Amino acid sequence: MSIKDVIVPFSAWRKVFDKPVTIKDPINERPGADRYRGFHKNDLETCIGCGTCEVICENEAIDLVPVEGIETKDGDSGLRPRVDYGRCCWCGLCVDICTTGSLSLTNAYTWVEEDPEKYRFTPGVDEKPWDNEEKGWKKPEPNYEFYNLKRVTMEHLHPEERSDSFIEMVKGYSKEQAEKEADRCVECGICTATCPAHMGIPEYIKAIRNNDLEEGLRILYDTNPLPEICGRICTHKCEAVCTIGHRGEALSIRWLKRYIADQNPSEKYKTILNSEFIEKNGKSIAIIGSGPSGLSAAHYLALMGYEVTIYEKLPHAGGMMRYGIPEYRLPYDQIDKDIDYILSLGVKILYNTTIGKDITLEELGKKYNAVFAGTGLHLGRSTRIEGSDHKNVYQSIELLRKITLGEEIDLAEKMIVIGGGNVAMDITRSIARLQMKKYGKAGVIATSLETEDKMPADREEVVEAREEGAIVDPGWAPQHIEIVDDKIKGLHVAQCHSLFDEEGNFNPQCNLDNLKFFEGTMVVESIGQGMDLSYLSDDIKHELEIDKRGRIKVNEDFQSGLPWLFIGGDIIQGPDVIHGIANGHTAAKGIDTFLFKESK
Amino acid sequence: MSNNILNWKNNRDMFPEADEDGKPIVDLESQKYVKVWQGPNHPGVTGNMSLELTISGDEVMEAKTHVGYLHRGFEKLFERRRYIQCFPTCIRMCVPEPDINEYNLARGTEVLGGIEVPEMANWIRMLVLEMARLQVLLRMVPGQAGTMGLGLAGTWGLYYRELILDRFEELTGGRIYHMFILPGGVRGLLPDGFKDRLEENLVKVEAFMKDVDRLIYTNAVFKKRTKGIGVIPADWVDEYGIMGPVARAAGFERDVRKDYPYLYYDQLDFGYNIAHNSDVFDRFIVRRHDVDTTVDLIRQILNKMPKKGDIKAETPNVLHWKIPKGETIIRCESSRGEYLFYMVADGSIYPRRINLRGPSYTHAVAVLEKLLINANISDVSAIMVSLATCPPEIER
CATH class of the missing domain: 3.50.50.60 (FAD/NAD(P)-binding domain)
Structure with a gap:
């Protein structure tokens, strides 16, 4: 200890001349940082009310509540998150996990309200001063995800292996693949609401994760007694609304269902499903x-x-x-x-x-x-265009039935299919296979009124049809079938630019300046099916409305x-x-x- | 504990007599002793903890640490939360330096779950941990003199701490609770210009530390009040498991960053800050040197870290991330010493047990109770702050 120790501390007086560091008006002069985790904001249009924010919130500060003006519909629960600021800790996990990316935190951090009830509010619905604030916490850069946005690829037979055979082309998931795919589910249940049969989709996916496939089968049979079939050819409306699909690829719900059904041997079904004695x-x-x-x-x-x-x-x-x-x-x-x-x-x-x-x-x-x-x-519909009554104009339904029954169907080297639905793709691809077997080369053209982006067929059907050698050329309205000497020469089509009129009725309009000719000696119509009610007698018809x-x-x-x-x-x-x-x-x-x- | 009092080497004449179990017999009726409660609300107590002091005149005859004022039970809360949900909770176990909790939890989850963290994320983690150490030291080093009535430097220090908190706000979106290091990685890259702004702050901090040197460390009053006070004998260090700056002040080379390097600390150049007298002053001076080391480390990290990279490894879906059965111990160096998590996973989506063992567990109970005996009551706060007690580590 020296005299220095007594004098030096007085140098603190120098600070008297320093500029004060206090911010006089922090509310206006000091906004939160660009990434600040402040008050919640929710884009109601993007939000689908999946409730994942509610699940991850460790403080149970988020509740999904019905909101006036938002209807429950396919792919939207109609609910929106309500945040309780008495519980929230602004960790931002809700933002990071948000499946649609609608939720964010703004950099606003001051809010005074007399009524404590007001601190429980629904972002986006209850107007707040920070609603237009752009800065704040958003989901971080790419490669930052709480779940995998990419689907586990389903293995298919190579186009060369399948183009001339009717062997099942989808190989199915292995255990590892199925569990990895099942892991992507966030259990929101939007799929269950959309599925016409309201299958317990998150539940059976959970059963896959838990490797309890017997429980999975029980869940399947609760609502769907045809899981092997549905697991292969269901139109999977669930996948169309899957919440993961908003930013990534939807879960392969259909293949997961197939996985459960495939893994359970049929001889055990009665025991598993407890149906031995009824x-x-x-x-x-x-x-x-x-x-x-x-x-x-x-x-x-x-x-x-x-x-x-x-x-x-x-x-x-x-x-x-x-x-x-x-x-x-x-x-x-x-x-x-x-x-x-x-x-x-x-x-x-x-x-x-x-x-x-x-x-x-x-x-x-x-x-x-x-x-x-x-x-x-089971009845095919005809386009009723000129020439459609020719004997070489077929209905896709008839042909498919014949193929199943093992009957020989008429084939030609060049064929035309009219229709853009899944049935049209089925017949196109079946014909391509048969042609491949018979002539060693596929020669079938599928054309539809709808343009490629509006075709009712599943996207993968179109892609796979092309892989198998079929030509899919959509967006053309059939005009007439050219017949020379009672033999079909081909199909004249015109570009179709709209399908529905202003009232929403089916009324295709075509541009007759843009014409095309598809060459082919056989035409298959696949534009929808009609019902055969001939088994209803007149007496019964009279009773029915x-x-x-x-x-x-x-x-x-x-x-x-x-x-x-x-x-x-x-x-x-x-x-x-x-x-x-x-x-x-x-x-x-x-x-x-x-x-x-x-x-x- | 009571045995230790019996084995006390010093002259016990002035201490109350002990019964067969070694418990001091304090006859309050004799008017020789007074019981004084320091805390739980007391400016000299760090957090919700209280000391039950039995004094005779100015001198402490017996001290007892009481915890139980936090009512939080973090370790129990973890058992009912998914791993990802634990991370906003675990930070609350240490308010001034929350990031060590985040790091330990994240690392433990990654070790048990077999996740490899990207390089960039590890560098950012290291930066965050060192920034957190700097901001806690900036409050502690100037603020410690506050326990002796020298509050001025502490007030100044808060401003410089705020500068680091500003950087935290920019980087992590939060000022105190950063919630930035999560299982799998971190939650963001450095913003544009962050490095320059942090460097500006570091220069300011360095200049400020010179003021602190003048105001505190070259201060007759401070020296008088701290030198030779609360001396921890060297043989206590291993006996009690004393760690961090407290052990280093006793001449021991103890630093998890060097002894058991984690992250990329083995790629950084730094040494142990050591003192030998093991009194309150030495513990404070070790922390003072820690500030310099930390500033230097931050600069080294900023220079060595890559510019770009992934911030998060691909993890299973956090909502049903089942961690395989297993247990692990994860430790890191906090500003107070070795900070340790013992984690047990039972194969479910919830942790079976997350146990925290922080330095305060010994520092504030076993060591403090013993160290306070024979201390002057006015030095109690100084001794306690020099041990850097943190009640949530005891009562977690």
Whole structure:
């Protein structure tokens, strides 16, 4: 210790002359930093109310609440996050995990309010002074994700391997692949709401993550008795709305479903699903058609204890799933796996039995307590253009059925398919395969009214069709088929520039200056299917309400004007497997309710 | 503990007699002793902790540390949170220096979950940890004299700490709770111009530390109040597990960054800051040198770190990230010493156990209780602050 130690501290007085460092008006002079984690902001348009922010919030500060003016619809829960600033710690995890990127934190950090209730607010709905603030915490740079945005690639047969064979082209996931894909799910349940059958999608994906595939199968069968089939050819509306799909690639929900079904051996189904013993209730139901809706209804009715008999016109069960969908997409043994389980529940099936010919609907009505009709859309529609009545103009549905039945179909080296839906792609690719087998080269052109971006067919169908050698040239309206000496020379088309008029009615408009000619000696029409209601006698038709477009009116349980007759599937909802399954399930519950009430 | 008091080498005449178990018999009725509670609300106590002092005249006869005022139970909270959700919680175990918690939790999760962190993220982590050390030292080094009534430098220090907090705000989006280091990486790259602004701040800090040297370390009062006070004998260091600056002030070369290098500390050039008298002054002077070391380390990190790179490794979906069964110990050097997490995973999405072992656990209980005996009551705060006690480490 020295005299220095006494004097030196007085140098502190020098600070008297320093400029003060205090900011006089911090609110205006000192905004938060560009990345500051301040108050919440939410873009209501982008937000879909998936609730992932609610799940990750460790303080339980976020609740999903209904908001006025936002409707619940497919892909949008109609809810929006409400933040409680009594609990929030501004960690920003909600922003980092936000699946759509709608949520952000602004750099505003001062807010005074008298009413404590106001600190619980819904960003974007309740107006706040910082709503237009651009700066603040946003999801960090690329490569910063809390889940994987990329799909686990599904392995397909190489185009060369599959172009001349009907072997199933999708290989299916391995355990590792399925678990990795299942890991991407955020369990928002937007898919469940959108799925017509309301399958427990997040639940069965969770079962995959937990490697509990038996539980997975039970969850599948709760709502869908055809998982092998749906796992392959479902139109996967769930994937279209998958919340991960907003910034990345949607989960492969369909392939995951297939994985569960594939991994469970059919001989264990009864044990896993606890259906070894079903108490019969002594009532019997007839089902017309063994398509998705009929099988679905049969499954749930059989589980409830009904004696179920299915009447099938064709020699095998499955309806459009077997006779409409080519084998390379849905192998017949997989259809059989699902159907055999349903049959093992005691469901009887009468093949080659046509209603109206072998037995009438009235007779069924008398013989059984109730009847469910899911006869589907098995009639092809024609374009009715000039030349479409030629003998070498075919309907895709007929050809597909013939291919399934193993019958020889007429082939030519150059063929034209009209239609842009999945059925059109099915027939195009089937023809390409047959041509490859017969001529060693595919020569089929598929054309549709819709342009490529609006084609109803799945994108992968179009890509794969092209890989297999077919030409897909969409955006053309067929004008007439050129016939010389009673032989088809080709199809004249004009560019189509709009499909619907201002009122939203189907009214395609084409530009006759831009014409094209597709060369081909056979034409296949695949522009939609119609229903064959010839099995309904006039007496029954009289009892049913049929609207102008020929659709039968049914109530929410698919009960028609005749109380004992339930109608569902494609003839009510349009062509779609999962809708059919959902209809069948609802109708089964409806039939049960109806018979229960009647017996009282 | 009580045995230690019995084995006290000094003359015990002036201490109260002890019973068979070694517990001092304090007869308050004799009017020879007074019980004084220092804390839980006391300017000289760091955090919610209290000292039950039995004094005779000015001298402390017996000291007892009481915790239990925090009511938070972090370790229990972790057991009901996903790993990712633990990270906004764990920082609350140390308010002045939250980043060490973030780092330990993230590293533990990565070790157990088998995640390789990108190089860039590790450099940023190191920068954040050193910046956090600097800001805590900037509050502590000038502020420690406040316990002796010399509050001026502490007030100045807050401004310089704020400068570092400004940089934190810019980098991490938060000033105190940065919530920046998360399992898998960090939450952002350095903003444009960040390096220059931080360098400006470092220059200011260095100039300020000269003021602190003049005001505190060349101060007769400060020296009188700290030299020879609260001496920790060298043989206590291993016996009690004393660490960090407190051990270094006793002449021990203890620094996790050098002894068990983590991140890229082995690529940096720095030494141990050592003193030998092991009194309050030496502990303060070790921390003073730590400021210089930290400033130097920040510069080294800024120069050595890559310009670009990934900030986060690909992890499983954080909502159902199951960490395989296992246990691990992760440690890092905090401003107070070795900061250790013991983590156990049971294969579920929640941690089975996350246990914190911070330096205060010994410093503020075993060491402090013993060190205070025979101390003057006016030195209690100085001794306690020199040990850098942090109650949440004891009661976590």
